[in-house]
Amino acid sequence: MNGKIEVEHLSKTFKKGNVQAVKDVSFTVEEGEFFAFLGPNGAGKSTTVQILTTLINATGGKALVAGHDVIREPDQVRRYIGVALQETGVDPDLTGRELLELQANIFGFDKGAAKKRAEELLGIVQLTKDGERRVGNYSGGMRRRLDLALTLVNEPKILFLDEPTTGLDPSNRMAIWKELRRLNEENGTTIFLTTQYLEEADSLAHRISIINAGEIVATGTPKELKAQIGNDLITMTFKSKEDMLNAEQLMSEHLGDSEVINQNGKLTCYVEDGAKQLLTLVRILDEENIEVESVNLSSPTLDDIFLKITSEQKEEE
Numbered sequence: 001m002n003g004k005i006e007v008e009h010l011s012k013t014f015k016k017g018n019v020q021a022v023k024d025v026s027f028t029v030e031e032g033e034f035f036a037f038l039g040p041n042g043a044g045k046s047t048t049v050q051i052l053t054t055l056i057n058a059t060g061g062k063a064l065v066a067g068h069d070v071i072r073e074p075d076q077v078r079r080y081i082g083v084a085l086q087e088t089g090v091d092p093d094l095t096g097r098e099l100l101e102l103q104a105n106i107f108g109f110d111k112g113a114a115k116k117r118a119e120e121l122l123g124i125v126q127l128t129k130d131g132e133r134r135v136g137n138y139s140g141g142m143r144r145r146l147d148l149a150l151t152l153v154n155e156p157k158i159l160f161l162d163e164p165t166t167g168l169d170p171s172n173r174m175a176i177w178k179e180l181r182r183l184n185e186e187n188g189t190t191i192f193l194t195t196q197y198l199e200e201a202d203s204l205a206h207r208i209s210i211i212n213a214g215e216i217v218a219t220g221t222p223k224e225l226k227a228q229i230g231n232d233l234i235t236m237t238f239k240s241k242e243d244m245l246n247a248e249q250l251m252s253e254h255l256g257d258s259e260v261i262n263q264n265g266k267l268t269c270y271v272e273d274g275a276k277q278l279l280t281l282v283r284i285l286d287e288e289n290i291e292v293e294s295v296n297l298s299s300p301t302l303d304d305i306f307l308k309i310t311s312e313q314k315e316e317e
C-alpha cells in the first residue's frame with residue numbers, strides 16, 4: 001500500500017446530455033503531498049473526485065489510488081481513503097456524536113472504541129459542546145466540520161475533499177484549513193482537495209493543477225504558477241466604456257493581442273517591465289485623450305493566473 005494517486009488519461013463522458021466532464025486528465029499525487037484541483041463551476045472537479053473514490057466509473061484511462069485500480073479493486077481503494085463530498089446525506093435526527101459512533105461501528109470499532117473515537121474527533125473539529133445536538137440543527141459550518149470528522153474516523157491514508165469550505169464564513173474556513181494542515185504535516189495524510197478559491201489552494205497546497213472545462217491547463221507549485229505569467233500586472237479603469245474599448249485597442253496594438261484582458265470594467269495586462277510599460281501606455285492613451293480613472297501596478301496573484309489561463313482558453317475556442 002502506498003499513499004499515492006496515479007491518474008493516466010482519465011476521461012468521463014456522461015451519456016445524459018453527452019457531456020465530456022473530464023478530458024484526458026493525467027497527474028500524480030505523491031504520498032504525503034497536499035494537492036489542490038482548482039477550477040470554476042462545472043470544470044470537472046467533482047467528477048474526478050467521484051471517479052477516484054470509486055463512486056462512478058471513468059469512460060477512459062486509468063487511475064490507481066493507494067496502489068489499487070479504482071475500477072478493478074474498489075474495495076481495496078475504499079479501505080485506505082476518506083471522502084468528504086459536497087452533498088452528503090446524513091440522518092438529520094441523529095446527533096453529531098451518534099453519527100460519528102455509527103460511522104466507527106461501520107469501520108469495525110467495538111462499542112467502547114467507537115465512543116472514544118467519536119469523543120476524540122468531536123474535539124479535533126471543535127464540536128465537543130455541540131455533540132448532543134441533532135445534526136439537522138447544525139449550521140453550514142458545523143456540518144462541514146462534522147463531515148470532516150466523519151471522514152477521519154478510520155484514519156485514512158488518503159483524504160479526498162470536494163470543496164470543503166465553499167459557503168463557509170472566514171472563521172470556519174480557518175478552522176478547517178488548520179485541521180487539514182495538521183493532518184498533512186503530522187500524520188503524513190495525502191490530501192486531494194478541490195476548490196474554487198485561489199487563496200485556499202495557494203495557502204494549503206504543495207502543488208496545484210488548474211482544471212477548466214474538463215482539462216488540466218496548468219500544474220505547478222503556487223510559486224511556479226505565479227512565475228508563469230510574467231513579472232508585473234498592470235490594471236486600469238476608465239471614465240467611460242468608450243474610453244475603455246479604445247484603450248483596449250491601443251494597448252493591444254502596443255502589447256500584442258493576447259496580453260490585454262477586458263474583465264469586470266477593467267483592463268489588465270501582464271508585462272516584463274511594469275514601470276516602464278506603464279509610462280508608455282499612459283503616454284499612448286493620453287495622446288488619444290483617453291481618460292484613465294485609475295492605474296495599478298502589482299505582482300500577479302493566483303487569481304490573475306487563473307483569469308489569464310481561462311481567458312486564453314476561451315479565445316482558442
Ligand SMILES: Nc1ncnc2c1ncn2[C@@H]1O[C@H](COP(=O)(O)OP(=O)(O)OP(=O)(O)O)[C@@H](O)[C@H]1O
Pocket residue numbers: 014016017019020021039040041042043044045046047048196
Ligand atoms: N450525473 C451527471 N450527468 C450529466 N452531466 C453531469 C453529471 N455530473 C456532472 N455533469 C456535468 O459534468 C460537468 C462537470 O461537472 P462537475 O460537477 O465535475 O464540475 P465541478 O468542477 O465539480 O463544478 P462545481 O464546482 O460546480 O461542483 C458539468 O458540465 C456538469 O453539468
